[in-house]
Each structure stands twice: as structure tokens, then as C-alpha cells.
Amino acid sequence: MTEKDSSQSNKVGYGIVWGSMFGVLVGSVTGDVGLWIAIGVALGICFGAAYSTSSKEESDVKDEPKDV
Numbered sequence: 001m002t003e004k005d006s007s008q009s010n011k012v013g014y015g016i017v018w019g020s021m022f023g024v025l026v027g028s029v030t031g032d033v034g035l036w037i038a039i040g041v042a043l044g045i046c047f048g049a050a051y052s053t054s055s056k057e058e059s060d061v062k063d064e065p066k067d068v
Contacts, residue, residue, distance in 0.1 A: 012048035019044020 023040025027033030 011052040012045060015044035015046075015048020015051065016041055017044070019047070 019040035019042070020037055021040070022043070023037035024033060026040070027036030030036065
């Protein structure tokens with residue numbers, strides 16, 4: 001695994017953590033923690049994957065040589 005790959009998987013991991021924290025917060029307010037943890041983790045995976053993909057595309061653009 002390259003450094004770039006581990007950086008992308010870290011972003012998905014951070015998304016899972018933030019999503020589960022969001023789920024616990026909303027779940028404790030609404031009284032249905034189990035449902036909201038599942039929703040938060042699912043959203044965290046989606047946002048983490050989207051963010052890591054957008055970061056990859058930006059770094060690929062930076063690596064391309066400029067035509068003058």
C-alpha cells in the first residue's frame with residue numbers, strides 16, 4: 001500500500017468516526033441510538049469516500065505537467 005492509498009483510507013476512517021459521533025449525538029437526543037449510529041456510520045462512509053476521491057483527483061491534476 002502506498003502512502004497515497006493509506007491517506008485515502010484514513011479519510012474514510014475519519015468519516016466513520018465522525019459519522020458515529022453524529023449518530024450517538026442525534027440518537028441520544030431522539031432516544032433511538034442504534035438507528036442513528038447506523039445512519040451516521042453509513043453517511044460517514046459515503047462522505048469519507050467522496051472526500052478521498054475528490055482529494056485524489058485534485059492531487060492527480062497537480063501532478064500533471066503544464067503545457068506552455
